[in-house]
Amino acid sequence: MAVSPLAGSLAKTIGKAMSKLFLDATLTRDVPGVIVDPSDPSPPTQAIYTCKAIEQEYGAMDRAMGLVTEYDIQALILATSFKDVNGVTANITPLPQDRITIRGRMLTIVAGGSGGNPPVKSDPARATWLCRCRT
Numbered sequence: 001m002a003v004s005p006l007a008g009s010l011a012k013t014i015g016k017a018m019s020k021l022f023l024d025a026t027l028t029r030d031v032p033g034v035i036v037d038p039s040d041p042s043p044p045t046q047a048i049y050t051c052k053a054i055e056q057e058y059g060a061m062d063r064a065m066g067l068v069t070e071y072d073i074q075a076l077i078l079a080t081s082f083k084d085v086n087g088v089t090a091n092i093t094p095l096p097q098d099r100i101t102i103r104g105r106m107l108t109i110v111a112g113g114s115g116g117n118p119p120v121k122s123d124p125a126r127a128t129w130l131c132r133c134r135t
Contacts, residue, residue, distance in 0.1 A: 010125040011079055011080055011125045011126050011127040014080075015052075015078045015079065015080030015081055015127060016080075018078055019052050019078060019081060021054070022052035022054050022081070023053060023054060025053035025075075025077070025100055025102045026048055026050055026051065026101045027048070027049045027051055027082070027092065027098055027099070027100050028047070028049075028101070029046065029047045029048075029049075029095065029098045029099075030046060031045055031047050033045050047084075048085060049083060049092055050081075050082070051077050051078065051081045051082045051083070051092075051100075052081035053075050053077040053078070053100060053102050054075070054102070055074065055076075055105070055107065055133075056074055057073060057074075058072055058074055062117065066115075066116060067117045068116050068117055068132060069116075069134075071134050072110070072116075072117075073107060073133050073135065074130060074131065074132060074133065075100045075107055075109075075133050076130055076131075077100070077128060077131065078127065079126055079127055079128055079129055080127070093129070094109055094129050094131050095109065095120065096109050096110060096119040097109060100131060106135070107131075107135055108133055108135075109131045109133050110132050110134055116132075119131065119132050120132070
């Protein structure tokens with residue numbers, strides 16, 4: 001995939017300018033556990049990242065066109081706001097089935113292939129991630 005000339009410094013500028021308008025949030029991702037015995041795989045562990053995000057309902061047009069379901073909600077995440085558990089900036093791309101918690105409400109990014117709007121998309125500057133979620 002080609003990198004946009006808008007990515008990088010513009011994403012940082014947008015992230016810095018918008019961070020006060022976005023809410024504290026977390027992104028939780030299941031990652032494979034450490035396999036000690038191949039015949040007894042361990043359960044997944046969770047990777048947790050803090051971030052800045054906002055949520056909002058989809059519009060009536062998206063629903064009428066069948067692009068989203070009545071249960072879908074969108075979460076917009078500032079791409080440069082991800083930090084790992086140690087507070088270190090992390091370069092994360094949200095994935096289907098990741099969970100985003102905003103104001104105590106957990107949203108799950110829809111699975112790929114569910115039709116309609118894609119589960120995750122970004123703007124040309126890669127400043128934000130728009131995630132199609134369900135509660």
